[in-house]
Amino acid sequence: MLYAILCYSDEVATRAKPKAQDDALLADLEPVQRQLCDEGKLGPHLRLMPTTAATTLRYGKETVVLDGPFAETKEQLLGFYVIECANFDEAIEVGQRLLGPRIAHGGAGALEIRPVAMSWTGGSLK
Amino acid sequence: MNDIGWIDAALTAARPQAVAALLRYFRDLDTAEEAFQEACLRALKHWPLNGPPRDPAAWLILVGRNVALDHVRRRSRQEALPPDDVISDLEDAEANVAERLDNAHYRDDVLRLLFICCHPELPATQQIALALRIVSGLYVKEIARAFLVSEAAMEQRITRAKRRVGAADVPFETPGAPERAQRLAAVAAMLYLLFNEGYSASGGDVHVRVPLCEEAIRLARLLLRLFPAEPEIMGLLALLLLQHARAPARLDSEGAIVLLDDQDRSLWDREMIDEGLALVEKALRHRRPGPYQIQAAIAAVHARAPRPEQTDWAEIDRQYAILETLQPSPVVTLNRAVAVSKVQGPVAALEMIEGLAQPLAGYFHFHGLKGALLMQLGRDAEARDAFNRAIALAHTPAEAAHIRLHLDRMQREGKPRSTKKASAHQRQG
Amino acid sequence: MYYAIFAYEPEPAVDALSKEQDAAMMAELAEVRRKLSAEGKLGPVARLMPTPAATTVRRATETVVLDGPFAETKEQLLGFYIVNCETLQDAIDAAQQLTAPRRAAGLPGALEIRPLAAYFPAGA
The missing domain is CATH 1.25.40 (Serine Threonine Protein Phosphatase 5, Tetratricopeptide repeat)
Structure with missing residues (x-):
């Protein structure tokens, strides 16, 4: 089963941290991600730019293009992983492993684990 | 889809929440329903011009409430109605109402509305008919067709059921935890009845009446969205999905039942099965087993077997x-x-x-x-x-x-x- | 530039679609995906399961596992696309194409376009 792990955190607080701290977080996440990859569990994953870089298309009667993210929330969607796990317990376990370095570096927030209903690989992006 | 099409979809989606809130406000089923109907008429007039409101349910509740109150005032004072364009000021007010609706009220409102439909004094068929009429907003004609009875007979059945629940006096205070659990269980049972009514027709020659099954699934989803940490509701939704996933394979071209062992499993709805399996796993983690979870777990065993002999x-x-x-x-x-x-x-x-x-x-x-x-x-x-x-x-x-x-x-x-x-x-x- | 396009809808509106309406919308979306793919703009795409299937791992004083999605909002994140576009305008154009079938199905939601800071197609 494919799962998406959606990463939510307060982006203002996240970005207020010195770059060195973020680099340290990424350095600690790297072996976890590599390990997951070796286990054949990790698919595409990414980090999003801040919500200030977002544009939203609202449709209904007519489509309007708005600056900013879809929703103004206290915590924002900052990135996600697509993982492949045999079952839900395994997905939770992967979530816990990805949470580890975040906690170690004082991150607050949450990971949402949601099964993927359908997926398409699309073309290969360079 | 034309304008009316999307409005229809939006009204269907907003109905349980809106009728439930109006019921809390007016404490009378008929008044709440009428208020909602009025609000829908206004929506059909206003939404095509102004586009859909950000929160259709909040809009309908506010308009429904105002219209019903105007009726009351007009009846008592013979005063003229305020002009229709007062409603265009709604956009600001809407935000306020949406804020208020976000709180826990809303889930208890919807639960209460569903619970009223499954009053223990009502026979099962009346419970289902009432829920389909009031919560789902199906027309009496449609419900009559689903139950294979005449429209008049169904009209009478629903009227009788309404009279009974009207006299039943369900409390409007926010329920305590034990009461809430009791209501949830009753509603879950009613939804399962509704599903089964569609799954194995109790009479007539249509064996799988898909719209009833799909409506049961829709309402179970609604319930779980309101009570996301209830393993039995997860189990219920999983059970419905896993059973309904087999619908395309359950009857042959002549309408005869195809047994589980003989079903073409490639016809099973993979998407529903996957969602059902995901929910079973979530539910079982709570280690609070219940009948729906276990039945879902059993259905999951069947769903996981690529061939019958691998069951x-x-x-x-x-x-x-x-x-x-x-x-x-x-x-x-x-x-x-x-x-x-x-x-x-x-x-x-x-x-x-x-x-x-x-x-x-x-x-x-x-x-x-x-x-x-x-x-x-x-x-x-x-x-x-x-x-x-x-x-x-x-x-x-x-x-x-x-x-x-x-x-x-x-x-x-x-x-x-x-x-x-x-x-x-x-x-x- | 890589962008993620996130699809948000009020779930009850999606639930209210009939199987036929959903199938028609998905068929039209498949057409749009094919076109974007042929233009070399489309990467992985996913439709997420409804939020009742979600679980959230949150850290307060200790890590807690909660049922349900991260946020209780009017509209829910229901899927995403990864696209590669020269400019934001290209990404908006791609998103416009993706809104059409949704609008046609009567859905009232939104697509959010957000540039990616880092992207790993698969593996680390």
Whole structure:
């Protein structure tokens, strides 16, 4: 089963941290991600730019293009992983492993684990 | 889709929440329904011009409330209605109402609305009809068609049910935890009834009435969204999804039932199965087993088997054993016997159902299974006897036709069929 | 530039679609995906399961596992696309194409376009 792990955190607080701290977080996440990859569990994953870089298309009667993210929330969607796990317990376990370095570096927030209903690989992006 | 199409979809989606909030406000089902109807009429007029509001439910609640209050005022003072364009100021007010609706009120509102429909004094068919009318907003004509009765008869049934619940006096205070749990259980049972009404028609010749099943799934989703940490509601939704996933394979081109073992599993709805499996796993993590979770877990075992012979019958036997202790009933034992016949053979299964002859004397599936087990053992005369009783008890032509197939087969082959497995006569079919 | 396009809808509106309406919308979306793919703009795409299937791992004083999605909002994140576009305008154009079938189905939601800071197609 494919799962998406959606990463939510307060982006203002996240970005207020010195770059060195973020680099340290990424350095600690790297072996976890590599390990997951070796286990054949990790698919595409990414980090999003801040919500200030977002544009939203609202449709209904007519489509309007708005600056900013879809929703103004206290915590924002900052990135996600697509993982492949045999079952839900395994997905939770992967979530816990990805949470580890975040906690170690004082991150607050949450990971949402949601099964993927359908997926398409699309073309290969360079 | 044209404008009216999207408005229709939006009104359907907003209905449970809006009617539920209006009911809390007016404390009267008819007034709440009328207010909602009025609000829908205004929506049909305003939304095509201004586009859909950000929060359709909040809009409908606010407009419905104002319109109903105006009616009251007008009746008492014969005063003119405010002009329609007062409503265009709604956009600001809407944000406020949305804020207020976000709190816990809303889930108790919807739960109360559903609970009112399943008042214990109402017979099951009235509960379902009332829920379809009030919560789902189906027209009486549509409900009558689904139940295969005349429109007038259904109209009367719903009116009678409304009168009963009107007198029942369900409290409007926010319920405490035990009361909430009780309401949830009653509503879950009603939704399962609704689903089953669609899944195995109790009469008539349409065996799978898809819209009822889909409506039950929609309402179960709504309920779980309101109570996301209730394992039994997860189990209920999972059970409905896993059973409904098989609908495309359950009937052949002639409308005859295709047994689980004989179904073309490539026709099963993969998307529904995946969602069902995900929910079962989530539910089981809570380690608070309940009947819906266990039945869903059993359905999950079937869903996971790519071919019938790969079914983990021992696991199904284990799950039914738990269900027997949790919710003992002759039907559960009967279903367990199917698993036992697969794991231990027909003799053990026959022994198991021996004691059920009395309580299940009038139950189609009992005689069907008994016949199949006897047939396996080559006891054709007794098998024929059991099959004939099953046919006499069949609810639909499809059920009867299926048993006749066994009889024909025995007739044709005229010898014991020791290799043929007992067919799943249980509801899992 | 890589962008993620997130699809948000009020779930009850999606639930209210009939199977036929959903199938028609998905067929039209498949057409749009094919076109974007042929233009070399489309990467992985996913439709997420409804939020009742979600679980959230959150850290307060200790890590807690909660049922349900991260946020209780009017509209829910229901899927995403990864696209590669020269400019934001290209991404908006791609998103416009993706809104059409949704609008046609009567859904009232939104697509959010957000540039990616880092992207790993698969593996680390």
